[in-house]
Amino acid sequence: MQKKPHMVEAVLFFNERGVSKEMLYPEFEALLDGVVNLPEFADREMCAAYVLINPRLLVRAVVTFLIDFDEKGGADKGWNIPLRHLAESAGRGPDLGAGPIRLGCKSQCPVSWHQMHLWDPSLSPQKNDLALIRDAVKRNHLGLLVEEEVPPVFTPDNLQMAAEDQWRAGQADSEQLKAQAEQMEQEYRQKSAQMIKQQRLQLTSLKQKYEEEIARYKLAQGELQKGLQHELADLQQALQQQESLNASLKKKLHEQADQSQRVREQMTQQLRDLQDSGQSEAGVLRAQFEQELAIKIAAAVADVQEQVAIRDVELAYRHEQEGKLQQELQQLQKRCDELSAGGPGQLLKRLTDMGVVFVAYHPGAGHLTISLADMPRYQENPMAFAAAKCFVNEGVYRQWLAHYQSPACDTRLPGGERCGITLDRVDQPSRYVPGQSNCCSRHRSLEQPLRTVG
Numbered sequence: 001m002q003k004k005p006h007m008v009e010a011v012l013f014f015n016e017r018g019v020s021k022e023m024l025y026p027e028f029e030a031l032l033d034g035v036v037n038l039p040e041f042a043d044r045e046m047c048a049a050y051v052l053i054n055p056r057l058l059v060r061a062v063v064t065f066l067i068d069f070d071e072k073g074g075a076d077k078g079w080n081i082p083l084r085h086l087a088e089s090a091g092r093g094p095d096l097g098a099g100p101i102r103l104g105c106k107s108q109c110p111v112s113w114h115q116m117h118l119w120d121p122s123l124s125p126q127k128n129d130l131a132l133i134r135d136a137v138k139r140n141h142l143g144l145l146v147e148e149e150v151p152p153v154f155t156p157d158n159l160q161m162a163a164e165d166q167w168r169a170g171q172a173d174s175e176q177l178k179a180q181a182e183q184m185e186q187e188y189r190q191k192s193a194q195m196i197k198q199q200r201l202q203l204t205s206l207k208q209k210y211e212e213e214i215a216r217y218k219l220a221q222g223e224l225q226k227g228l229q230h231e232l233a234d235l236q237q238a239l240q241q242q243e244s245l246n247a248s249l250k251k252k253l254h255e256q257a258d259q260s261q262r263v264r265e266q267m268t269q270q271l272r273d274l275q276d277s278g279q280s281e282a283g284v285l286r287a288q289f290e291q292e293l294a295i296k297i298a299a300a301v302a303d304v305q306e307q308v309a310i311r312d313v314e315l316a317y318r319h320e321q322e323g324k325l326q327q328e329l330q331q332l333q334k335r336c337d338e339l340s341a342g343g344p345g346q347l348l349k350r351l352t353d354m355g356v357v358f359v360a361y362h363p364g365a366g367h368l369t370i371s372l373a374d375m376p377r378y379q380e381n382p383m384a385f386a387a388a389k390c391f392v393n394e395g396v397y398r399q400w401l402a403h404y405q406s407p408a409c410d411t412r413l414p415g416g417e418r419c420g421i422t423l424d425r426v427d428q429p430s431r432y433v434p435g436q437s438n439c440c441s442r443h444r445s446l447e448q449p450l451r452t453v454g
Contacts, residue, residue, distance in 0.1 A: 037073035055147035058098035061087040116366040215391035221336040362386035390429040400432040409440040
């Protein structure tokens, strides 16, 4: 007796080129139970898709999810995502040949706490992941039983023209044709609505990637600007020290000039005293005095001028360095503004791949892949590392984590107790705004808000 085909569950794995591996769902369950391993996926986080296939090799439901593998190619033992439940409760997706599918992904997840373990398929014309799934199912590498096409009841050779007296009988079918036209119009409207929903889904995915890229660039620009400001402050401090040193040298030069003037006056007085003893001795003493005095003054002036010239050169160099840093800071600010104004199409070209060495889980960031080079920084401050992956600083991440665990108003009332009104949870740290996301609408509207819990 021939077996009748039925709905089949399968799991497809993706790499940079497209679908890399296909397996039936019982094989995937054996992989989760540790019965078999996949060495080609060792130390990697793979993008996969749960697919529900009908007997005609047409896709009826898709759930895109992430799964980690250890160094031996074994699946993560803590992985537990209800794929069948997500497929049954997912929203409508594009039409892959058998009507709109049920699509579960990161931007369309029916269960919010599983959102961080899903990914959004690309719907661009250059690389449409859902089209790759449809083509892979059509190739039938899994060897599924296929329902044969039902032959048409009528063929053109069997059709015959009715007699002229029977033509009026066809008028009775006008109402049926009209009903068929209305049905076709209804199907056209449904397909148009489905296409609009597909475009909205694609725009939502691109918008989320665009916001993450903008947050990453803003964080990098802020850190670079902070470093340049510190360097500029150091140069300004060094400049002030050089100016202070120049002022002290000039003061020393004036003091030496005053001392020379006093010596001159003393020598002049001695010369006047010697004039009484004789003109010849006074002339010799005068010449000797003027010569020694001129030598001392010339040496002192030359020394001071040389030091002042050196300081002036150093001061000019400091001014030049300060001007270059100011120009570089302006260029970086301009570059950041240009990147912030860029469209989503440009951001898709900057995606890169990272090899996973260590895996850690943090709310808001999901399963983080940590390379050996980043491991010392992660061990020093895991919270700061997770905050950087979420494109926020550590303080904002800690506030978001407290809000994520207990989404309630943190405002302290005049009596000292907490407001505690339940709020909508902000799922992503980059969208969390301190003083807004952790306060209810009544306390956010105050001009001078009360003190809130840090």
